[in-house]
Amino acid sequence: MDAAILRTGTGPVGDASANDRRRCGYIRAVSEYAVGAACRIDVPAHSRKIAEIPVGLDPEGVGVDVARRLAYVACSRSDWVTVVDLERHEAIARVPVGAEPIDLVFDPPTDRIFTADAHADSVSVVDAETLTLVATIPVGAYPSGLAYDADARRLYVGNSLGGTMSVLDVDTLETVATVEAEIGAGAIELDRERRVILCVNFIAASVTLIDADTNESFGRIEVGIGACAVGVVPERGEAFVVNSVAGTVARIDLDEARVVEELRVGEAPVGLTVAPAHDRIYVSNRGAGTVSVLGVEDGVEWTQIPVGDGPGGVTVDPHDGRLLVADAGSGTLTIVEDLLAGRPPLPALEESSPLVGNQLPEFTLVDLRTGKTRTSREWAEKRYIINFFASW
Numbered sequence: 001m002d003a004a005i006l007r008t009g010t011g012p013v014g015d016a017s018a019n020d021r022r023r024c025g026y027i028r029a030v031s032e033y034a035v036g037a038a039c040r041i042d043v044p045a046h047s048r049k050i051a052e053i054p055v056g057l058d059p060e061g062v063g064v065d066v067a068r069r070l071a072y073v074a075c076s077r078s079d080w081v082t083v084v085d086l087e088r089h090e091a092i093a094r095v096p097v098g099a100e101p102i103d104l105v106f107d108p109p110t111d112r113i114f115t116a117d118a119h120a121d122s123v124s125v126v127d128a129e130t131l132t133l134v135a136t137i138p139v140g141a142y143p144s145g146l147a148y149d150a151d152a153r154r155l156y157v158g159n160s161l162g163g164t165m166s167v168l169d170v171d172t173l174e175t176v177a178t179v180e181a182e183i184g185a186g187a188i189e190l191d192r193e194r195r196v197i198l199c200v201n202f203i204a205a206s207v208t209l210i211d212a213d214t215n216e217s218f219g220r221i222e223v224g225i226g227a228c229a230v231g232v233v234p235e236r237g238e239a240f241v242v243n244s245v246a247g248t249v250a251r252i253d254l255d256e257a258r259v260v261e262e263l264r265v266g267e268a269p270v271g272l273t274v275a276p277a278h279d280r281i282y283v284s285n286r287g288a289g290t291v292s293v294l295g296v297e298d299g300v301e302w303t304q305i306p307v308g309d310g311p312g313g314v315t316v317d318p319h320d321g322r323l324l325v326a327d328a329g330s331g332t333l334t335i336v337e338d339l340l341a342g343r344p345p346l347p348a349l350e351e352s353s354p355l356v357g358n359q360l361p362e363f364t365l366v367d368l369r370t371g372k373t374r375t376s377r378e379w380a381e382k383r384y385i386i387n388f389f390a391s392w
Contacts, residue, residue, distance in 0.1 A: 052308055057077035059327065060326055062104065064317050084333055102144045105148045112134070114148075123155070153170050165208075180217060189231060202227055207227070221257050223259060226246070229241070244270050280293055284307070310327055311325045313325070
């Protein structure tokens with residue numbers, strides 16, 4: 001099936017400069033006692049939205065073709081892959097695949113795109129040069145997650161309803177193994193240093209540990225209900241698993257095979273990717289319409305980056321470090337820059353005025369409505385409000 005070529009798209013939609021202005025306003029209730037001052041300072045923006053591009057219904061998985069400067073987006077309710085030009089910020093083609101493509105992987109050596117087609121119980125294979133469907137590989141029931149091992153030339157498929165993981169050879173397109181996991185098997189990641197595959201089981205609230213060399217399971221870690229995304233920081237011996245129901249990310253010690261802490265993020269988190277520098281992870285919050293920036297070492301949410309509605313799949317473009325976020329709710333791909341060099345400082349708090357809670361000094365002030373000069377006692381008795389506001 002040939003790709004449909006598109007001619008529409010959107011360009012840049014945001015700029016950080018609009019967020020750099022500082023505003024400060026004071027509102028005081030004039031009475032016998034001072035009640036304080038309210039002041040807000042907008043700090044320099046932590047992110048910059050580059051574009052928000054329409055791609056199709058319920059986009060989920062995202063892959064990057066660095067050489068061609070393209071992104072491939074699996075649109076689960078459109079049953080196609082949308083091709084996005086990352087330089088022009090527009091959708092340029094769409095390729096029909098199997099029913100409900102959820103996750104997506106691009107393999108540069110074979111120049112192929114792989115999609116997990118949940119309602120077709122298969123994996124579609126697309127030629128990235130011709131944008132045509134070249135093969136369909138049967139797998140287990142309701143495949144919803146993919147992981148890619150470029151060195152071993154393997155593609156791992158999480159079959160949610162089957163409770164299994166299929167192992168595919170990306171060169172021959174053959175199934176080389178089927179591994180027992182648990183019900184809800186979906187998101188998968190590989191610890192390349194330990195040669196361990198982590199298969200996250202959404203319904204079973206667990207992670208199945210699988211030997212990547214023998215394709216045999218050897219362990220199980222209990223995690224939160226609704227576990228649906230995973231990332232690994234191998235040099236720290238840690239994995240991070242998103243718990244969508246609890247709104248947290250579980251930090252896992254891989255050597256001890258246990259959860260060591262729960263890290264709070266935004267509402268209904270569903271997607272996760274590790275930054276190339278391994279100093280932070282990005283967690284897409286479907287309920288909040290944001291991406292949390294979570295420090296790996298400190299376990300603190302540094303900020304939340306606004307994106308489109310219902311964000312899910314998230315990845316980093318290796319070319320420029322920008323985040324690519326599939327927004328299932330708005331049917332868009334958001335391209336955004338993380339501007340944080342590190343954890344931001346805590347916001348400066350205004351010192352309390354020494355007058356707060358104490359009696360104000362006597363004063364007089366003209367009532368602009370009547371032109372009469374009134375004392376502080378008159379103002380207090382009439383409960384007038386004076387609003388001093390300055391903006392720069």
